[in-house]
Amino acid sequence: MDKIEGKILKDLVELRKKIGGLKAERKPGITFAVKSAKDLLIRLRDAGDELNMPLVGAIVSSNTQLLGPIQVFNKDGIGCHTTVVVRFMSSDGSYVDFAGSGHGTSNDDKAGGKAHTYAWKAAIINGLCLPDNDMVDTDDESKPVTIPEKKKWGK
Numbered sequence: 001m002d003k004i005e006g007k008i009l010k011d012l013v014e015l016r017k018k019i020g021g022l023k024a025e026r027k028p029g030i031t032f033a034v035k036s037a038k039d040l041l042i043r044l045r046d047a048g049d050e051l052n053m054p055l056v057g058a059i060v061s062s063n064t065q066l067l068g069p070i071q072v073f074n075k076d077g078i079g080c081h082t083t084v085v086v087r088f089m090s091s092d093g094s095y096v097d098f099a100g101s102g103h104g105t106s107n108d109d110k111a112g113g114k115a116h117t118y119a120w121k122a123a124i125i126n127g128l129c130l131p132d133n134d135m136v137d138t139d140d141e142s143k144p145v146t147i148p149e150k151k152k153w154g155k
Contacts, residue, residue, distance in 0.1 A: 006094025011051050013087070016128045018047035018113025037117045038126060055089035055125045056117060058096065077107040082115035086123045146152050 020043075022035045041057070048056030067079035081103050089095035100123025104114025124130070 004094070004096055006013070007090035007093040008088065008096050009091040010090060011053055011090045012096065012128065014051055015044075015047050015053070015056065016130065017029060018050065019043045019128065019130060020056045022125065022130055035123055035125070040121060044124070054091065055082060055087050057086045057088065057097065057120070059084050059088045059120065062087045062116065062119075064115060066101075072105045072107050075107045077105055078111045079103065079105045080111040081116040082112070082119045083117040084116065084123055086120060088127075096127075098123045100124070100126065 004009055007034060018038075022040060024035050027036070037098070044056045048054075062082065064082040064085045067081060070077055070079045072079075081101070083098050083101050085097050085101060087095050087097050100119040102115045102118025102120075102122055104111040104116070104118060106114060
């Protein structure tokens with residue numbers, strides 16, 4: 001990676017402070033807790049506007065691969081894998097790109113969109129190092145972590 005120069009370094013720190021952490025929440029019609037892409041987009045837009053950043057999490061490249069027919073909840077479906085690169089740009093033209101990856105499955109035509117959204121969120125959350133209350137941190141666990149013994153070949 002090339003050395004990053006310009007206003008972008010300061011702006012990324014301020015952006016992260018303004019966005020804060022994301023919490024996975026249950027939404028109607030979804031069977032598991034999710035970090036809302038809509039909430040993240042609103043926070044990004046508002047913080048980027050305050051900081052006069054023309055691009056915050058803008059997708060500059062995307063690649064989606066069909067994983068073929070699969071079973072999704074005991075029905076025929078499809079799976080997709082998507083990688084995206086998102087750009088954060090400051091008013092002086094300096095920028096940094098972050099990459100994300102995501103999978104999606106569906107019984108209808110939504111697999112690609114799910115994979116794309118997950119990859120976009122992953123690029124932003126991981127790239128900006130946004131805090132996450134739901135991440136398991138084994139250093140904080142009261143029980144020791146058990147590491148399974150390595151199996152030897154042929155036994």
